[in-house]
């Protein structure tokens with residue numbers, strides 16, 4: 001009997017040991033930048049267990065029974081974070097008919113393809129800012145679950161579901177009133193109580209964060225400078241925060257942006273026309289600014305001619321002119337940087353091609369950021385802006401094993417980030433140079 005017990009416990013021990021070691025991966029990094037903002041170190045070993053960073057050791061260590069990945073040729077850094085994507089949206093002229101023709105299954109399949117392209121580009125976490133359609137919500141939540149469980153390749157998806165807007169300002173309100181009744185934009189609310197309801201409803205359906213439109217759209221004929229009242233914005237932000245959700249305010253003009261910041265928004269997105277108070281409020285509130293410059297560059301170009309050949313060439317003339325004027329200010333991001341405002345990375349894929357997210361880095365350099373600062377916007381800052389500063393954005397013990405590698409040093413040449421050769425998310429390898 002004693003002998004049987006011994007055999008069983010020996011078998012269990014061997015089994016347990018094999019489970020532990022099977023989950024251990026050792027990455028030999030030629031150069032390792034574990035925390036953007038600190039100095040990179042050469043010849044390091046990253047030890048990954050159970051999807052997280054377990055330890056970092058000097059030199060190339062060998063651990064018996066572990067899987068070893070040779071990235072001694074490469075520059076290894078944390079996976080990138082993009083706080084502005086639309087995974088169900090292809091870059092396509094017009095497309096308003098999609099709202100009444102596509103099912104949630106269509107959108108999920110489209111988004112699955114774009115999620116893979118995004119992950120391949122080294123973006124291991126994205127914030128999907130939604131489209132205001134129930135079919136989108138269903139698709140994005142299904143994809144979020146599938147990627148989380150590694151059933152499909154894709155980044156960690158943080159989703160807002162549908163953005164919150166007041167009547168007349170949803171981004172899907174493009175239709176004749178009888179058609180709009182059928183299309184029914186999601187997340188519409190009016191008045192303080194109704195806006196609390198709208199936030200709760202989004203969270204109940206699965207929103208990780210709340211996005212609301214604080215001004216009219218850049219594509220509206222008449223751009224409303226503030227959509228929700230101050231009280232409605234406060235109700236949205238307070239309800240979201242009480243439910244543990246960060247709040248993104250997507251808008252353009254100072255009045256609406258400043259009101260959102262006073263209400264306590266955590267991230268202000270786009271903001272081509274701020275004023276002096278915007279910068280003061282941003283600094284005082286500790287909020288982040290996410291400008292997405294590359295999307296303007298790609299869709300508009302620099303001249304009147306390029307405006308008519310870009311991805312938004314189908315828009316009416318006065319709106320195209322307004323879009324061009326965004327770039328003539330100069331960019332608000334330049335002033336934001338000079339004022340010491342914290343910038344978080346967002347690319348607006350869907351307007352630009354999915355997988356082309358890293359194009360934003362070069363634009364950030366044009367407004368004054370160094371390569372290191374630009375990298376920080378897509379790691380440390382983006383993680384902190386969305387409240388995941390203890391989980392992603394750096395490769396320290398206990399953080400997610402979201403690891404990428406490039407051939408050269410991106411601190412010298414930021415373009416290196418456009419050619420990611422290795423991607424691991426939560427300890428699972430999705431792209432490898434071998």
Ligand SMILES: [Zn+2]
Nearest residue numbers: 084086129348
């Ligand atoms: Zn967008």
